[in-house]
Amino acid sequence: MGIPLNQALSVGAYVIGQHLRGRKRYPLVLMLEPLFRCNLACAGCGKIDYPDKILNQRISVADALHSMDECGAPVVVLAGGEPLLHKELPEIVEGALKKGKFVTVCTNALLLEKKIHLYKPHKNFNWSIHLDGDKEMHDRSVCQKGVYDRAIEAIKVAKAKGFRVNINTTLFSDAKAEQVAKFLDEMKKLDIGGVTISPGYAYERAPDQQHFLNRTKTKQLFRDIFKLGKGGRAWPFFQSGLFLDFLAGNQTYQCTPWGNPTRTVFGWQRPCYLLGEGYAKTFKELMEGTDWDKYGTGNYEKCADCMVHSGFEATAVMDAVKKPWKIAAVALRGVKTDGPMAPEIALDKQRPAEFVFSRHVENKLAEISEAEARAQKPVAAE
Numbered sequence: 001m002g003i004p005l006n007q008a009l010s011v012g013a014y015v016i017g018q019h020l021r022g023r024k025r026y027p028l029v030l031m032l033e034p035l036f037r038c039n040l041a042c043a044g045c046g047k048i049d050y051p052d053k054i055l056n057q058r059i060s061v062a063d064a065l066h067s068m069d070e071c072g073a074p075v076v077v078l079a080g081g082e083p084l085l086h087k088e089l090p091e092i093v094e095g096a097l098k099k100g101k102f103v104t105v106c107t108n109a110l111l112l113e114k115k116i117h118l119y120k121p122h123k124n125f126n127w128s129i130h131l132d133g134d135k136e137m138h139d140r141s142v143c144q145k146g147v148y149d150r151a152i153e154a155i156k157v158a159k160a161k162g163f164r165v166n167i168n169t170t171l172f173s174d175a176k177a178e179q180v181a182k183f184l185d186e187m188k189k190l191d192i193g194g195v196t197i198s199p200g201y202a203y204e205r206a207p208d209q210q211h212f213l214n215r216t217k218t219k220q221l222f223r224d225i226f227k228l229g230k231g232g233r234a235w236p237f238f239q240s241g242l243f244l245d246f247l248a249g250n251q252t253y254q255c256t257p258w259g260n261p262t263r264t265v266f267g268w269q270r271p272c273y274l275l276g277e278g279y280a281k282t283f284k285e286l287m288e289g290t291d292w293d294k295y296g297t298g299n300y301e302k303c304a305d306c307m308v309h310s311g312f313e314a315t316a317v318m319d320a321v322k323k324p325w326k327i328a329a330v331a332l333r334g335v336k337t338d339g340p341m342a343p344e345i346a347l348d349k350q351r352p353a354e355f356v357f358s359r360h361v362e363n364k365l366a367e368i369s370e371a372e373a374r375a376q377k378p379v380a381a382e
Contacts, residue, residue, distance in 0.1 A: 004164075015028070029076070031273045034083060036264070051361065061095065075103075097122050109130070128168045129154065130142075133171070137174075166192060171213065172213065198308050199308065201274045246312055271295045298350055
């Protein structure tokens with residue numbers, strides 16, 4: 001089991017508490033991106049295609065901790081961009097742990113050995129190292145040779161210092177089941193804490209638009225992978241068994257975008273980690289001012305092929321709490337890898353995609369310019 005027992009019990013108790021309070025929508029995981037700047041330029045990334053003035057923006061320690069209080073989710077994932085480029089990340093991590101959060105830092109690990117002395121092992125903290133497969137797969141994915149070897153070395157260093165270390169893996173259309181299975185076997189030998197695995201999302205600004213999986217190919221790929229690993233039980237996934245069952249086409253799930261709300265330098269992102277259709281100034285405004293029914297598979301063209309964990313993991317967790325016998329069945333027999341798949345959601349009534357990236361960038365640049373002008377006013381007056 002990849003998820004620590006204390007975290008599984010705590011999150012389960014949190015979900016039950018929300019249900020007892022009659023809350024229809026509530027967050028499970030805060031996706032906090034304190035910057036967009038990165039030291040890699042991956043072909044499948046849609047997070048770093050911004051002008052320098054935006055890439056230079058940082059969420060402060062105070063704003064980061066305030067966002068955690070606003071949101072209230074029990075789990076905080078710090079991503080980016082590359083979060084280790086944020087000079088105040090150690091203070092953000094320490095503040096989150098003091099608030100009792102389960103904290104994950106997602107990193108490409110290129111700076112991990114250099115900065116690891118700034119962090120301390122904690123039972124509620126783990127590193128999540130980005131690895132999109134073996135050396136061939138990962139270096140191709142991040143468009144730079146040698147990154148895989150440096151990530152593996154960083155994993156060994158972090159584990160030697162007593163940290164819990166997971167990996168997060170994104171798969172694209174060139175992934176081969178046998179190669180992925182062998183990679184997961186190798187990761188298990190490193191005694192990692194767990195694996196987060198997901199198909200990539202076709203960001204509209206990603207440089208490479210040709211290698212994203214559609215839903216049909218995603219389901220067959222994961223069936224083929226899990227078949228090689230005892231229905232997925234051979235590997236310590238840091239995910240709900242029902243989410244893995246969904247990836248293999250055995251569950252008909254609609255996404256839960258409010259389950260993983262995202263805070264970036266733009267504000268609270270509508271509707272989810274993957275789509276930037278608008279931004280709210282507060283978490284309350286995000287939850288109450290977003291027309292959630294406009295999004296999701298069958299509702300919006302951009303969501304048609306999405307099966308990413310950030311949208312569906314919360315759905316799986318909530319389903320497991322409501323119907324625990326389903327998660328028990330997957331735990332006992334593994335993920336089903338043959339037979340008919342669950343019905344797919346119809347796409348014939350989805351609304352067409354809107355392309356709003358440029359407008360949001362222009363608005364943010366104008367906001368930055370106004371702030372810079374205000375900051376210079378006292379100097380000009382002198």
